Amino acid sequence: MMATTTTTTPNDGPNNDSSASSILNNLSLKYCSSNKASRLKLMEIIKNKDLRSAFYDFLCFQFCVENLLCWEAIEKFKHKNGTPPEMYSIAEEIYLLFIRDNSRYEINIYGKQKDRLKETLKKTFILPPSNGAQSDTFPKRRKKLRFRKLISKSNLSSIFSDPNQTAGTTSSANSTSLLHNENHHHHQQNGFISAHPIQPPSSPSKLNLRLDEKEGNSSDDSFVVIFKNGGSSSVRGSIPSNIGEPSGTSGEISDYVEDFDRKSIKFGLLKCCNLFNDIQEELEQMMIENSLHEFLKSKSFKEKCAGIVSI
Amino acid sequence: MCMRKETTPESVISRKIDYEIKKDSQTLSTMKLLLLGGGESGKSTIFKQIISFQDENTKKEYTPSTDSITKNIFTNILTSIQTLINSLSLYQLEFTNDSDKKASERVLSVCEQLENINQSIFQAIAVDIKALWANEHIQSIFNNPKRLYLINDSSEYFFSNIDRFLSSSFKPNQTDFLRVRVKTTGIIEADFTVETVPFKIIDVGGQKNQRRKWIHCFQNITCVLFVTSLNDYDTVLEEDGATSRFSDSLGIFTEMVNSQWFLQSAFVLFLNKVDLFKEKIKKVPLNQHLTDFQGRNDSYNECSTFIKDKFITANKNPSKFVYHHFTCALDSQAIEVVFKSIQDTLLSDIVSVL
Numbered sequence: 001m002m003a004t005t006t007t008t009t010p011n012d013g014p015n016n017d018s019s020a021s022s023i024l025n026n027l028s029l030k031y032c033s034s035n036k037a038s039r040l041k042l043m044e045i046i047k048n049k050d051l052r053s054a055f056y057d058f059l060c061f062q063f064c065v066e067n068l069l070c071w072e073a074i075e076k077f078k079h080k081n082g083t084p085p086e087m088y089s090i091a092e093e094i095y096l097l098f099i100r101d102n103s104r105y106e107i108n109i110y111g112k113q114k115d116r117l118k119e120t121l122k123k124t125f126i127l128p129p130s131n132g133a134q135s136d137t138f139p140k141r142r143k144k145l146r147f148r149k150l151i152s153k154s155n156l157s158s159i160f161s162d163p164n165q166t167a168g169t170t171s172s173a174n175s176t177s178l179l180h181n182e183n184h185h186h187h188q189q190n191g192f193i194s195a196h197p198i199q200p201p202s203s204p205s206k207l208n209l210r211l212d213e214k215e216g217n218s219s220d221d222s223f224v225v226i227f228k229n230g231g232s233s234s235v236r237g238s239i240p241s242n243i244g245e246p247s248g249t250s251g252e253i254s255d256y257v258e259d260f261d262r263k264s265i266k267f268g269l270l271k272c273c274n275l276f277n278d279i280q281e282e283l284e285q286m287m288i289e290n291s292l293h294e295f296l297k298s299k300s301f302k303e304k305c306a307g308i309v310s311i
Numbered sequence: 312m313c314m315r316k317e318t319t320p321e322s323v324i325s326r327k328i329d330y331e332i333k334k335d336s337q338t339l340s341t342m343k344l345l346l347l348g349g350g351e352s353g354k355s356t357i358f359k360q361i362i363s364f365q366d367e368n369t370k371k372e373y374t375p376s377t378d379s380i381t382k383n384i385f386t387n388i389l390t391s392i393q394t395l396i397n398s399l400s401l402y403q404l405e406f407t408n409d410s411d412k413k414a415s416e417r418v419l420s421v422c423e424q425l426e427n428i429n430q431s432i433f434q435a436i437a438v439d440i441k442a443l444w445a446n447e448h449i450q451s452i453f454n455n456p457k458r459l460y461l462i463n464d465s466s467e468y469f470f471s472n473i474d475r476f477l478s479s480s481f482k483p484n485q486t487d488f489l490r491v492r493v494k495t496t497g498i499i500e501a502d503f504t505v506e507t508v509p510f511k512i513i514d515v516g517g518q519k520n521q522r523r524k525w526i527h528c529f530q531n532i533t534c535v536l537f538v539t540s541l542n543d544y545d546t547v548l549e550e551d552g553a554t555s556r557f558s559d560s561l562g563i564f565t566e567m568v569n570s571q572w573f574l575q576s577a578f579v580l581f582l583n584k585v586d587l588f589k590e591k592i593k594k595v596p597l598n599q600h601l602t603d604f605q606g607r608n609d610s611y612n613e614c615s616t617f618i619k620d621k622f623i624t625a626n627k628n629p630s631k632f633v634y635h636h637f638t639c640a641l642d643s644q645a646i647e648v649v650f651k652s653i654q655d656t657l658l659s660d661i662v663s664v665l
Contacts, residue, residue, distance in 0.1 A: 036429075039426075059497070062497040062499065063497040063524040064497025064524075067497075101550075101551075102520075106520040107496075107520075108496045108516055111550050111552055112549075281425075281426045286496050288379070289379070289494075290493075290497060290499060291497070293375060293376075297372070
């Protein structure tokens with residue numbers, strides 16, 4: 001975490017102090033001259049490796065680090081120039097990790113915004129006609145989530161892989177009755193992949209959902225569930241409401257089989273890179289309103305600033 | 312013979328330890344106040360109020376810049392008018408005359424670019440906003456007792472003050488600051504001291520997706536300030552558009568008040584938004600939404616007592632006393648009185664422990 005550039009020697013003298021304070025003035029104190037200025041400031045922090053890691057720690061402390069993580073994931077998505085299936089997979093990961101109800105790092109956006117995103121998704125990607133009408137944009141997943149891949153490319157991977165930090169806090173929260181309470185409402189959500197509960201990658205998963213390819217010609221939300229423990233018996237029906245409950249039916253989540261060909265996903269009318277734009281703006285807004293001001297006043301920020309100057 | 316202070320290494324260490332102990336005992340006595348409650352119940356408003364009762368330094372530290380407040384006011388106004396325009400269709404209404412139609416298109420296009428909002432854009436669009444706000448259809452859906460959409464409780468205040476916001480020398484006053492809605496994410500803390508006793512007040516986000524974070528600040532809470540909005544008996548959660556806010560709030564209250572975490576903590580219930588509640592019961596009969604209400608729908612006392620009792624009886628622990636206050640978080644004087652009384656109770660508790 002601690003980059004060498006941040007180490008300062010105490011005897012650096014007044015020279016450094018003055019330049020440090022100029023940076024401080026630049027970056028903080030009289031910061032918010034306008035909204036645009038705070039946005040620029042935020043970008044400055046995110047672009048600087050050391051400041052970003054300090055900001056990351058600060059957000060962890062405030063328990064809203066998902067804002068930055070999601071922002072970065074979207075940023076990566078925007079700058080990637082991939083084939084439609086590639087882009088679709090990344091969009092799907094972002095959705096499953098940050099946006100879906102009860103997802104692991106669910107960000108705090110309005111329900112309306114979620115609905116709008118779903119609309120935009122449908123216009124951004126054209127899914128091949130699938131067996132079974134797909135009203136859902138991210139209907140099925142094939143493999144275990146590729147979250148780690150998504151995040152590991154970020155400079156912050158070291159923090160992420162530390163189970164005592166973010167991951168630890170989240171899983172401990174999982175065990176609270178509050179979250180459990182939320183799970184009871186799971187089936188009420190208007191989210192579209194509501195049939196697919198996402199377990200934290202580290203925790204043992206419980207249900208095994210398998211979408212049967214051959215039988216996929218079924219009505220909208222009927223699907224096949226095979227319980228591994230239950231042998232070969234397959235239950236068919238509409239989405240059971242208790243699927244989101246960890247304490248519900250026993251079984252194991254394993255691979256899904258998609259009922260459409262991912263390779264023939266095409267881009268739709270809307271530009272792919274604009275897909276998450278308004279969500280990213282909302283995230284910036286939340287980081288500015290909730291965290292930036294406090295962060296700029298924090299000790300770690302000032303230390304980092306001084307550190308940058310000292311090189 | 313006069314003893315000089317020893318300066319052996321041991322004595323230095325010993326003094327250091329004494330100092331640490333002293334420091335620790337001081338930090339232990341920090342009064343930790345935790346604000347809990349559902350989304351948009353008024354937690355952050357009470358947070359802002361409590362900060363505003365403190366000394367200048369604290370106030371300065373925790374009050375955002377005027378520019379960011381102004382910008383948030385603009386955003387609030389535009390979001391509200393956008394909601395109203397988009398909700399017309401829910402009532403099978405649409406603008407009949409061309410000028411309003413054009414105005415609504417212009418407003419919606421500005422809403423598309425909400426992040427770029429500034430004084431000049433707002434000045435340019437304000438005429439349209441005012442015209443739309445005056446539109447009969449907009450007024451009719453705003454005043455319709457059957458709300459099919461969710462709108463910021465302060466929208467009326469902001470609409471009627473638009474002219475003031477237009478002036479380029481506009482500086483938001485305390486009411487504007489209290490009224491402006493900013494969603495809280497994560498956990499926000501503020502420290503201050505009252506008569507040398509350190510206080511820490513903790514504000515959290517109330518949406519469902521934020522509640523899993525609450526657990527992180529449950530330890531050693533001196534007092535829980537639970538905020539619920541009386542006014543929300545007929546509204547649903549923004550998060551899912553289905554769960555009744557009242558039952559959601561009562562649910563979390565039940566869970567919190569009976570929680571093992573808060574066995575030692577004082578518990579204060581804020582039945583907030585009394586002002587809006589008084590207006591609402593005239594338009595929306597309480598028993599339409601809380602069907603077990605037997606009292607008179609037009610009686611504020613009966614209605615408010617009914618809701619209060621629902622909460623108070625949710626407390627299953629007979630040895631725990633839940634203080635309750637009917638509040639309007641915007642009313643600085645009233646909140647100050649309430650906060651002072653909480654503060655006095657807490658401080659007298661320390662004295663009695665000592």
